[in-house]
Amino acid sequence: MDAEAVEIEVLTSLSQIGAADWDACACPEAAHGGRPEDPFTTYRFLMALEDSGSVGPGTGWTPKYLVARRMGAVIGVAPLYQKTHSQGEYVFDHNWAHAYERAGGRYYPKLQIAVPFTPATGRRFLVRPDKAELGQAALVQGAVQLAAQGGASSVHITFCTEEEADAGAAMGLMHRVSQQFHWENRDYPDFDAFLSDLSSRKRKNIRKERATAKGFGGEIVQLTGDAITPAHWEAFWHFYQDTGMRKWGTPYLTRAFFDRAQDTLRDDILLVLAMRKGEPVAGALNVIGRTRLYGRYWGCLEDHPCLHFECCYYQAIDYAIAHGLETVEAGAQGTHKLARGYLPVQTHSLHWIADPGLRAAVDRYLVAERGAVEEEIEVLTDYGPFRKVHNEEQP
Missing domain, CATH: 3.40.630.30 (Gcn5-related N-acetyltransferase (GNAT))
Known part of the structure; x- marks a missing residue:
């Protein structure tokens, strides 16, 4: 057996994997106590969504959690859901869906690697630190293969980290940039x-x-x-x-x-x-x-x-x-936050689309959108509430 071979398993419930295995990938920093860096990808948070019926039958969020194993050991996981709509995502692709369906395509179902209803940046490819590159590549490949086998139009990884966005772009995924308002301590x-x-x-x-x-x-x-x-x-x-x-x-x-x-x-x-x-x-x-x-x-x-x-x-x-x-993330949207000390920052997502024509059109759109977002962030930052002149009279 190839020592680097990775097997991908698809779970329909988090109950099919133990909390220890999931959290060893999702929040290894909390293994010996203390808070996880990202509370939203912990076993307890995602399980609360599932156990409460907030995701699952009738919600349009069907769990398809990915688990990457090497030689039987879990090296990575991803919170993946099959979607029949684009609600609760906060990185909007409604226009892509409408355009594709007007052209005779079928946009749904699609696959979403995300924390449902949660526009907070964090790792989406939850891999053990010593297997980061191998685990991430396996999870990306697994998501794309699952989409192809299940007839999904696309895969979307939303509110991923900038490092994941760079790695995903290097693997051929399309990179999208959006904006939020954060307060920095x-x-x-x-x-x-x-x-x-x-x-x-x-x-x-x-x-x-x-x-x-x-x-x-x-x-x-x-x-x-x-x-x-x-x-x-x-x-x-x-x-x-x-x-x-x-x-x-x-x-x-x-x-x-x-x-x-x-x-x-x-x-x-x-x-x-x-x-x-x-x-x-x-x-x-x-x-x-x-x-x-x-x-x-x-x-x-x-x-x-x-x-x-x-x-x-x-x-x-x-x-x-x-x-x-260090930071307060105030959620999605809201330029009114600017006057209250929350400045615009980039957020990131990755996208894979099966249809070559739609993929090319979306890729062109994302290039133009990225430039517009970067320009808007620059303008809004300049209009921010912080003092421009350091010798301004203090309160």
Whole structure:
């Protein structure tokens, strides 16, 4: 047997592989305690999606997890799903699908290597550190072969790392660049130190917004771990439903997901809740990584000026500073984040398309799009809130 031969297995449930084998690839840095770098690719997070019915039958996200083995040992895994739509991905290919179907093609099903409903950058080819190149190549080849055998039009790897994007492009995958807004911690000792880096007008505006938000008639609390109770999840479920119905029609996560979060994920969660008379009226859900805080969901039962900014952006910065986190990823879209200290950064995805004609057209589009995104990031960064002149009067 070739010592370098790798076998690819396709699993229809994470229960078909042990948590230890999966996490040894997904988060080896957490093997001896501490937080994983990327909480979204852990066994417990993906299993919560599956166990709660947020993915699986009837959702359009059918698990086809990839496992790479060499000489029987797991060297890599990938969270792969067969998709019958393009919802919940945040790297949009609706126009590709429409164009292909107008030309007589069938775009769905397609294959997606991603964390469902989660526009957060992280490794998508989860390989053991000592088998990185071998494992990644095997997983890419396995995904393409699975697409060809199953009649899928394409393979999409979304919110991968820049290093994975470069490696995938070298293997012939198409590289797409998108944009998000992230806050970067410059070793700030406190929130005021962060404000001192901003222009005076932006400092005053943020202070005004925070004062306005905190005047809603209650208190804002940060909860994580055992401080989170089932009652908090019940309240947040109502927030999530309200936002989901207004933004994308049907919320992606089921009610059971929040029960699973209480059981297995609460140490990974930061809930920011606006409380009045002991009852939550608004809140934001964040997920805690080793070096990053990931803003995920916001919702409210009452509208109060600036409360969204406080719960989602400023409280996240407070937490990151207090806990020495390097970055706050505030989720998809939203140029309004720019004025609040979140600057544009590139995000990356990889794509393989079976049809040569569609592949060539998409490749041309991605080249033009990449240039436009890079230009927009440059312009938005220049319009950012940070002081341009270092000798500007300090607050």
